[in-house]
Amino acid sequence: MRNVMLLSAGLLLILCAGAVFADEVVDPEVVAHAERLAVGTCGTCHGVKGVSKQPKFPRLAGQNPAYLAAQMKAFRSQQRGDPDAIGYMWGMSASLEDSTIEALAAYYAVQTAVGASVASDGASVARGREIYEKGIEAAGVPACSACHGPDAHGIADFPRLAGQHAQYVMKQLASFQNNMRNVAVMHGVAQALKVDEMRSVAVFLETLP
Numbered sequence: 166m167r168n169v170m171l172l173s174a175g176l177l178l179i180l181c182a183g184a185v186f187a188d189e190v191v192d193p194e195v196v197a198h199a200e201r202l203a204v205g206t207c208g209t210c211h212g213v214k215g216v217s218k219q220p221k222f223p224r225l226a227g228q229n230p231a232y233l234a235a236q237m238k239a240f241r242s243q244q245r246g247d248p249d250a251i252g253y254m255w256g257m258s259a260s261l262e263d264s265t266i267e268a269l270a271a272y273y274a275v276q277t278a279v280g281a282s283v284a285s286d287g288a289s290v291a292r293g294r295e296i297y298e299k300g301i302e303a304a305g306v307p308a309c310s311a312c313h314g315p316d317a318h319g320i321a322d323f324p325r326l327a328g329q330h331a332q333y334v335m336k337q338l339a340s341f342q343n344n345m346r347n348v349a350v351m352h353g354v355a356q357a358l359k360v361d362e363m364r365s366v367a368v369f370l371e372t373l374p
């Protein structure tokens with residue numbers, strides 16, 4: 166009996182060695198479970214492939230996997246706490262295991278991001294681009310591109326913003342400003358932004374592919 170167990174443990178190791186990804190063993194059952202969740206549960210709001218149609222629900226397709234995983238953990242530990250996070254995502258994430266979170270993040274990261282492609286007023290888009298690329302020096306607002314990348318596709322742990330719903334982006338900027346979503350870096354960035362500046366940069370981001 167013992168020998169059989171040792172043998173199967175050995176076999177399992179060999180099998181898993183082929184599936185080592187980013188230093189982690191990817192269990193096909195966990196991947197399948199995450200996909201079922203993404204399609205059957207999360208998809209109701211975020212879209213089956215992470216391209217949500219409703220502006221209240223952020224688009225997850227093509228988002229940075231490290232960022233996605235960090236956010237799901239922040240909802241689960243009830244740290245990301247603006248009213249929509251509390252109302253929708255605290256419950257959704259409460260019983261997610263770390264391995265499921267990693268697999269969900271991987272699922273969304275490889276989906277094709279689709280821009281929201283809305284017609285918006287040219288003056289706001291132009292002002293938004295200026296803020297995104299140069300910041301507002303007089304008010305001490307840094308260029309967003311420094312962290313989120315020149316194309317807003319995100320870099321390292323910084324999230325992708327391109328093609329995100331403007332309404333969602335605006336609401337997040339306001340939540341960073343009033344610390345309902347308590348993140349020091351983004352609080353510093355959003356601190357001095359006026360409402361119309363938040364709107365401009367959000368509208369600009371929504372137009373990006």
Ligand code: HEC
Nearest residue numbers: 206207209210221222223233236237249250253254257269
């Ligand atoms: C009933 C609707 C609903 C369902 C179902 C739902 N979410 Fe959400 N989700 C939201 C809302 C609303 C937000 C935005 C919260 C906020 O404004 O802070 C959100 C935010 C998120 C974010 C943060 C995105 C970002 O850009 O920061 C992630 C990640 C996420 N959800 C993943 C999931 C996963 C994974 C599931 C399934 C296990 C799921 N959601 C199910 C409504 C939902």
Ligand code: HEC
Nearest residue numbers: 223307308309311312323324334337338348350351354366
């Ligand atoms: C110094 C780096 C830095 C700069 C500059 C910066 N950001 Fe961020 N931003 C971050 C980080 C880090 C996060 C992730 C916060 C978290 O962990 O919740 C973030 C998150 C965000 C989010 C939330 C995304 C989501 O899906 O919920 C928005 C929106 C955002 N930033 C917009 C902006 C805008 C607009 C600017 C320019 C006015 C800007 N950022 C400048 C670092 C930065």
